[in-house]
Each structure stands twice: as structure tokens, then as C-alpha cells.
Amino acid sequence: MKKFFQSLLAKYMLIIFMALFLIQISFLVIGLFVLGLAENIEDSKDNSRDYGVIEEKWHTEAAQIEDASIDQIKQHFEKWKHEYSEASMFWVNESGILTEALDVTEEIPTEWTSAFTAKFIKDRYGGEPFTVIAFVGNEEKDGFIVLELPREVFQPPIQKLYDRYGNLLSIGILLIISLFIIVSFLFFWQIRKRLLSLQDAMTTRDVVGMPTQIKVKKNDEIGQLEQTFNEMVKELRESKHREQEEEQLRKELIANLSHDLRTPLTKIRSQTYSLGREVLTTGGKQSLKSIENSVVDMDRLIENLMSYTLLMASKYKYELKEIDVVRYIRECLASWYPAFEREGFEIEIYLKSFSSNQWRIDPFWLSRIIDNLLQNILRHARSGKYVAVKTESTSQYDAIVIMDRGKGMQYKSSKKGAGVGLSIVDMMVQEMDLVWEIDSGKNGTTIKIKKFK
Incomplete structure (x- = not known):
């Protein structure tokens, strides 16, 4: 309650x-x-304000006046004026002369003819004001007296x-x-x-990007909603804190694991080098080559995993420089020629100059991007036996285009690690204010790295 x-x-x-x-x-x-x-x-009220009563009383008292004189008429008028303060009255004698008047506001003639009297009676009948005309005396030889009252007097x-x-x-x-x-x-x-x-509190974020709590002033429905919102914010902060701790733990684990894995890999490389100097059968040499390739793949996966962790933590340092991007791409591709030729790839290079070859980027990061993309082609698009690197220029952008004729990214390769490599490419491209697009199908994959003008 x-x-x-x-x-x-x-x-x-x-x-x-x-x-x-x-x-x-x-x-x-x-x-x-x-x-x-x-x-x-x-x-x-000392009298009844009724039309009939007043009219009858006016006629009765007028008939009782005998041998009317001015004094008698004045007394009669004053008596009625006392009872009806709103009334106006006048007397017209037997000769048609206006003899006496009391509180008459409108202009009336001093001489009354038969025609004017008839017209006066006609105009006053049923109109405003209420008018009563009575002859003076029983013999009706002393003229007539007129009583006028505003009809509002008779209102309830x-x-x-x-x-x-x-x-x-x-x-x-x-x-x-x-x-x-x-x-x-x-x-x-x-x-x-x-x-x-409350809405402002929901949309406002603090320095760590979390909603701010609101002060609860009342315990009504809105106050309960505010309290629930504060509890939600508290749970979000605790969850964010746990997530940060888990993220830090994961990063440390990956860093330690990457370091620990490189030690046995170094030993394996040393052993394979020693075995390579021994006299081996043909099968032994092929097994040794497979081991060496696996070690290289493992080393690259560890490197990608380490780079991805550093990028996620914003600790992968980079330095922007003005470089001739077309020339730098040629230098990066030079080290990949032997690898693709050894695998029997058809290689096409069409690097034409842009209107401005100067891109402000990190050279090492661009080299890492090219290496990851070419490595993915070598490992996951081997069936196409084709790789092409081109330049493309439009009115909106300049682009570096890398193409293959593999089965496309929807095809699941037996090799692992492409996902991490492409994630690294995505983060590096965005960090250098570039844009990249992937068009992948069953006939191959085309990747464009664009710099808008």
C-alpha cells in the first residue's frame, strides 16, 4: 500500500x-x-411584479380619482414611484394637453391628437417598455394617465x-x-x-564509453526505472572490467605462447638443417622438405598471431612516410618471384604510374599487407596457378589490385591461418586511411587497396 x-x-x-x-x-x-x-x-418586494396585477391595479386606482387635479395626480404618481422606482408616468388631460410627467426620458408631445394617441397605443402594445393607459375617474372625463415600466422588472x-x-x-x-x-x-x-x-543519461558516455548513472530523487515508477537503469550501468561496468581483465590475460597468454613456441621451432630448424647435410633417401629428403615447409608455416602463423594481438592492443607501432608506392610495390614483389615460379604460377605485373605516386603510409605495414595477401594466394589459391598485381586509377581513387584464379574465399582450404592474416590486413589498411575491397567467386578473387584523391 x-x-x-x-x-x-x-x-x-x-x-x-x-x-x-x-x-x-x-x-x-x-x-x-x-x-x-x-x-x-x-x-x-412589497408587491407582485405581474403584468396583469399591475395593469388591473393601475386601472382601479385611476378610476377612483374624482375631479382630478395636479396635486392628486402628483400624489398618485409619487405613490407608484415609491413602489416601482423604475417607473415613468405622465397625465394627458381631457383637452389632450400634457399636464404632468414624472421621470419621462423620451420626448412626448405637449398636445395629443386622436391620431397620435392611437399610434402611441399601437407602438406600445406588447413592446418595450411595458405600458398601461387608464382613464381618470369613473366618468372618464379627466383624460388618461400612462404608466411605463421596463420589462426587465418582471424578470425572475x-x-x-x-x-x-x-x-x-x-x-x-x-x-x-x-x-x-x-x-x-x-x-x-x-x-x-x-x-x-533519463534519456540523456542513457545516451551520455564517460571516458571509457559507458553510460553514466542518474540520481534517484523519488521512489515512484520513474524512480524505480532510474534505479533499474543504475543497476544496469553497474553491471555493464563490472562486465566491462571483467572483459578488460580477460582481454589482457588473453593478450599476455598469446604473447607468452608465441615466445614459447618460437624456441622449439628454432631447434627444429637447426635439426632439419643438420639432417639436410646427411645422406638421405629420396623419401627422407621429401619428408625433410615437408617438415621445413611446416616450420615456415608455423612461424608465419605465430607472427600473424603476435601482430594481430599487438594491433588489437594499439601497440603495433607504425611511422607514416611519403613514399613512391609504385616503386615500393615492385621491390616487394621481387622477393616473391622465386616462390611463385617454383610453384608454377603464371605471373602478370602491370604497374603504371599514378598521377601522384606519393602515398603517406608506413612502408613496413604496406609490405606486411602485400606479403599476407600474396601468401594467402600461394597457400589457398594454388589451384589457379595465376597471380596478377596491377595499378588502377580513376577520378575518385588510385588503387593497387591483386588477382588470382583460385576457387574463391568461400572455398575452405586445407591450409589454416587466412582469417588472421586478412584481419591484420583490414586493421592496417584502416589505420593508414586506406580502403580495401574484396570480390571473391568461384573463378577467383580480386582485392583492391584504394587511396581516395
Whole structure:
């Protein structure tokens, strides 16, 4: 239950309940206020504001006035004015002369003709203001008196209150709704801010490339997510540390193993040299040659393994120099001619100059790349009996092209070690800002080492 009350769901439900409570309280207060005003208005009334009652009363009291005089009419008007403060009244005598008027705002003629009287009655019938015309006295010989009241006087008290305070009521409701919207916005804005902070922590990396932990401030759902994220970061750091320790151990093992293997290989070479000076049968000589070849292959594999380990640890030193790459390739190929001729390979060399033969590279690394690629051809593409080294130049790049007619890299050779050799080539090429491409099929393999212009 404690976890539920700390959750975002509980907090938002609390916001909703508070909003509903405020709305109910507001309506209750407004209702009581309106009801109190309405009761005060009703209590303050000493008469009924009904069209029929007022009209009948006006006619009755007008008929009771005998031998009308100005004083009598004034008293009559003042009495009604006391009861109906909004009223306006005037008296037109038997001669059609406007004799007395009280609070009449519009202009009315001082002499009334029959035609104007008829028109006045027609205009006022059912219109604004409410108008009652009554003859003075029973004999109707003293003219007529007119009572005018604004029709809003006859509105119910609730309607009057709405007309007077309706805008205030609407503003109050809008304020409550706006308050709820603002509180909800702040609630979700805080959630969004915390989620964005968590996202930043996920994408930010420290000096070792690991995500950074985030400070957990609350124990709600997002806080639990932040805690889980921190635990994940901790596990990643521990895993990274274990991986680094294992990597270091592996590198040390490979280095020690490479060193330890070279010692017996040196001894084997010495023994094969001694045996070569002895008188051997033809079969013995062939066995000795096979042993020598195996020793050479083993030595090259150890060298590749050592180089690969140093490259992975970024400890294989290199020095960039401006060299004539075409000339340097010719020098590298010179040492490989005897090996390919001994195996019966067809050799084609087409080394034409580039627009600029100067490449900024490490000569030893380039030599190592060429050696590894040619060694792979000699060991794994022997069936094709063909090797070609060319230069290729386009508007985008200059390239060194090495080709064979073997069975392709998808073919599994009985010889081992090609994978490590190509991995070394890949790392060296990338380190010298070169690009290489391999196109291998059943009819042979083409490798291009490119330098973009």
C-alpha cells in the first residue's frame, strides 16, 4: 500500500479528486450566494411584479380619482414611484394637453391628437417598455394617465442574478478548469523532464564509453526505472572490467605462447638443417622438405598471431612516410618471384604510374599487407596457378589490385591461418586511411587497396 501511495498514479488521482472537490465547493458557494441574493430580492418586494396585477391595479386606482387635479395626480404618481422606482408616468388631460410627467426620458408631445394617441397605443402594445393607459375617474372625463415600466422588472430574480453575475460565474468556472489544467500540465511536465533526464543519461558516455548513472530523487515508477537503469550501468561496468581483465590475460597468454613456441621451432630448424647435410633417401629428403615447409608455416602463423594481438592492443607501432608506392610495390614483389615460379604460377605485373605516386603510409605495414595477401594466394589459391598485381586509377581513387584464379574465399582450404592474416590486413589498411575491397567467386578473387584523391 505504501508503494501505491508513492506512485504517479496515486498522485494524479489525488489531483483529479482535488479538482472535483474544488468544483463541488465552488458550485455550492455560488449556489448559496445566488440563493441568498434571490431571497433578499424576493423579501424586498412589497408587491407582485405581474403584468396583469399591475395593469388591473393601475386601472382601479385611476378610476377612483374624482375631479382630478395636479396635486392628486402628483400624489398618485409619487405613490407608484415609491413602489416601482423604475417607473415613468405622465397625465394627458381631457383637452389632450400634457399636464404632468414624472421621470419621462423620451420626448412626448405637449398636445395629443386622436391620431397620435392611437399610434402611441399601437407602438406600445406588447413592446418595450411595458405600458398601461387608464382613464381618470369613473366618468372618464379627466383624460388618461400612462404608466411605463421596463420589462426587465418582471424578470425572475434568478434571471436577474444571472444577467448581473453570469459573467462572474463563467469566469469562476474557467478559473477552476484552468487551475486543473495548469496543475496537470506541471505534473506531466515534471514527468517529461525526468524522462528526458533519463534519456540523456542513457545516451551520455564517460571516458571509457559507458553510460553514466542518474540520481534517484523519488521512489515512484520513474524512480524505480532510474534505479533499474543504475543497476544496469553497474553491471555493464563490472562486465566491462571483467572483459578488460580477460582481454589482457588473453593478450599476455598469446604473447607468452608465441615466445614459447618460437624456441622449439628454432631447434627444429637447426635439426632439419643438420639432417639436410646427411645422406638421405629420396623419401627422407621429401619428408625433410615437408617438415621445413611446416616450420615456415608455423612461424608465419605465430607472427600473424603476435601482430594481430599487438594491433588489437594499439601497440603495433607504425611511422607514416611519403613514399613512391609504385616503386615500393615492385621491390616487394621481387622477393616473391622465386616462390611463385617454383610453384608454377603464371605471373602478370602491370604497374603504371599514378598521377601522384606519393602515398603517406608506413612502408613496413604496406609490405606486411602485400606479403599476407600474396601468401594467402600461394597457400589457398594454388589451384589457379595465376597471380596478377596491377595499378588502377580513376577520378575518385588510385588503387593497387591483386588477382588470382583460385576457387574463391568461400572455398575452405586445407591450409589454416587466412582469417588472421586478412584481419591484420583490414586493421592496417584502416589505420593508414586506406580502403580495401574484396570480390571473391568461384573463378577467383580480386582485392583492391584504394587511396581516395
